[in-house]
Structure formats: structure tokens, C-alpha cells
Amino acid sequence: MPLIYNIHLKHGIVLAPMSGYTDWPMRLLCRRYGAELAYTEMISAEGLVMSTKNTLRLLKHPDEDRPLVAQIFTSSPMYGALAAKIIEDQGFEGIDINMGCPVRKVVKKGAGVALMRDPQKALEIVESVISKIRLPVSVKIRAGWDAGSINAPEIAEMLCSSGINTIIVHPRTRTEMYRPGIRWELIGEIKKRVSIPVIASGDIHSQSDVGRIKRLGAEGVMLGRATIGRPWIFMEIMGGNPPGPLEKRDVMLEHLDTLCTTYGERKGVLRMRKYISAYVKGLDGASAFRCKVNSILSAGQLRDHIHQFFNG
Numbered sequence: 543m544p545l546i547y548n549i550h551l552k553h554g555i556v557l558a559p560m561s562g563y564t565d566w567p568m569r570l571l572c573r574r575y576g577a578e579l580a581y582t583e584m585i586s587a588e589g590l591v592m593s594t595k596n597t598l599r600l601l602k603h604p605d606e607d608r609p610l611v612a613q614i615f616t617s618s619p620m621y622g623a624l625a626a627k628i629i630e631d632q633g634f635e636g637i638d639i640n641m642g643c644p645v646r647k648v649v650k651k652g653a654g655v656a657l658m659r660d661p662q663k664a665l666e667i668v669e670s671v672i673s674k675i676r677l678p679v680s681v682k683i684r685a686g687w688d689a690g691s692i693n694a695p696e697i698a699e700m701l702c703s704s705g706i707n708t709i710i711v712h713p714r715t716r717t718e719m720y721r722p723g724i725r726w727e728l729i730g731e732i733k734k735r736v737s738i739p740v741i742a743s744g745d746i747h748s749q750s751d752v753g754r755i756k757r758l759g760a761e762g763v764m765l766g767r768a769t770i771g772r773p774w775i776f777m778e779i780m781g782g783n784p785p786g787p788l789e790k791r792d793v794m795l796e797h798l799d800t801l802c803t804t805y806g807e808r809k810g811v812l813r814m815r816k817y818i819s820a821y822v823k824g825l826d827g828a829s830a831f832r833c834k835v836n837s838i839l840s841a842g843q844l845r846d847h848i849h850q851f852f853n854g
């Protein structure tokens with residue numbers, strides 16, 4: 543396995559950054575089941591430099607939440623570099639620059655996937671960040687802005703020459719958002735042009751998906767939505783059996799407790815709701831359970847419902 547952020551990964555199976563989901567409680571669960579590397583949710587470089595409370599919270603993590611890469615988004619080379627310095631001083635394994643986020647709020651500021659329409663600005667941001675820090679830097683891109691402007695291979699090659707350590711590719715355009723029909727052929731094209739590790743992202747759910755994508759030349763694969771309410775997917779992909787109902791119950795209870803300790807009871811319970819339907823998906827009585835728990839605000843009551851659901 544090649545070095546990714548100066549780390550020797552065994553399988554190259556990592557957890558994707560997902561805003562609103564991959565906070566440290568979720569990251570720790572995924573690591574327990576085999577995620578070899580994780581990313582913070584995306585962090586505004588400007589927010590970090592201005593030390594806004596919500597931004598600083600995204601950087602906080604316990605010691606065991608390593609190796610960890612902090613992801614920033616910005617359209618400013620200066621803020622990118624200042625934020626990178628703050629991150630470096632806090633001890634992360636690397637910094638990732640988001641050039642894939644399709645969300646309007648981010649794109650309209652010229653950040654995220656908007657940078658794929660402005661390669662010169664993308665390069666300036668990367669060069670500015672790299673010039674200020676010694677940490678390995680990666681960039682996460684999409685296929686391009688739309689079907690008429692696919693430029694992931696050119697962007698990857700250009701950024702590679704600026705000294706980035708790794709390129710992460712979610713090979714859909716901005717306009718394709720999350721629709722089916724990933725442009726996997728781009729991974730092979732990028733591999734022909736760059737000498738750095740490539741991590742592929744998008745609709746990866748199984749061992750056979752991982753095998754297919756590795757055969758295209760990607761050194762790493764990134765799991766996103768498939769991990770929500772299913773942190774054990776890493777173990778399944780590496781050939782292990784899924785946990786039984788009691789282990790699933792205990793993972794849910796632990797997840798709820800950690801969320802409540804981190805955010806306080808009300809916010810923790812609300813945050814847990816986002817994972818609950820995924821945790822029970824496919825199990826008997828899931829939809830009735832979902833309806834019941836979606837109005838609950840007390841951690842104790844939610845805990846009781848989880849026990850009842852699994853114990854019948």
C-alpha cells in the first residue's frame with residue numbers, strides 16, 4: 543500500500559467527510575469496525591480564522607480519533623493558508639481542500655465544486671496552503687461542473703504538480719449531484735496522469751465494489767452514505783460478518799450516549815434521529831419504531847424504545 547498522508551494504510555478503506563454526520567462519535571464507531579482513516583466534516587476556512595464557535599467545534603476530537611484529516615472549504619488563498627496553519631498547530635495527519643461540494647451556499651461563494659470552473663483559483667489556493675504548512679495536503683474533486691465541462695483529469699494533473707499528497711475523486715459532476723451513473727472511467731484517466739495516490743468516492747457498498755475500483759488503479763476507497771447507521775460496513779467489506787441484533791442495539795445505545803455527552807441531551811437526541819432510520823432499516827417493525835421515536839426528545843425514553851425494539 544502506498545503512503546497516504548504519510549500513513550501506511552493496510553486496505554485503503556476510509557470514511558468520507560459528510561457534513562452533519564461524520565462527527566467524532568460516528569468516526570469512532572467506524573474506526574472500531576475498520577475505517578483506517580477519517581476526515582472532519584467540512585470546515586469554513588474563514589470561520590476557523592475568525593474562531594466561530596461552530597467551526598471550532600468541528601475540529602474537536604478525542605485522542606483515539608486518529609488518523610484524522612481536517613477538511614476546509616474556501617475560495618480564498620489567504621484564508622486557506624491561515625486556516626491550514628491553525629489546523630497544523632492542532633495536530634492532524636493532513637488537510638483536505640474541498641473542491642467537490644455542490645451545495646448552493648458554498649458554491650455561490652466560489653468554493654467547493656465552483657473551483658473546478660476556476661482552475662487558476664484552485665491552484666492558487668493549493669499553492670498558498672502548501673507554502674505555509676508541512677502537513678500533507680489533499681484535494682477532493684468531482685468530475686467537473688457539468689457534462690460539457692468534465693475536467694477532473696486536467697485539474698488532478700495540475701494540482702499534482704503543485705505538490706499535493708493525495709487526490710480524492712467523486713466522479714460525478716455538480717449537476718449530477720448524487721444521481722446514478724458514476725463516471726468511473728475518470729479514475730483510470732486520472733491514474734494515467736498523476737503519480738500520487740488516488741482515493742475514489744461514490745456509491746461504494748460492497749467488497750466487489752472495492753475490488754472493481756481498485757482494479758481501476760485507485761489506491762484508496764472512501765465510504766460515505768453506506769456508513770450511516772451501519773458503521774460495521776467496514777468489517778463486512780473486509781470479509782467479516784455483520785453484527786447480530788444485540789450488538790447493533792449496543793452500538794445504537796452507545797452512539798446515543800456519546801452524542802448526548804457531546805452536544806447535550808436535546809441536541810444529541812435530535813442528532814441521533816438522523817441515524818436511527820438507517821440503523822433499523824430492513825429490520826422487523828422498523829417503520830413503527832421510526833414513527834414512535836421521531837417525536838421523542840428525552841434520551842432516557844429513546845433508550846427505552848431502542849431496548850424494546852430489539853428485545854421484542
Ligand SMILES: Cc1cc2nc3c(=O)[nH]c(=O)nc-3n(C[C@H](O)[C@H](O)[C@H](O)COP(=O)(O)O)c2cc1C
Nearest residue numbers: 558559560561583584712743744745746765766767
Ligand atoms: C449528507 C452529506 C454530506 C456531505 N458532506 C461532505 C463534506 O463535508 N465534504 C466532502 O468533501 N464531501 C461531502 N459529501 C460527499 C461525500 O464525501 C461523498 O463524496 C459522496 O457522498 C459520495 O459517496 P457515497 O456514495 O459513498 O456517499 C457529503 C455527502 C453527503 C450525502
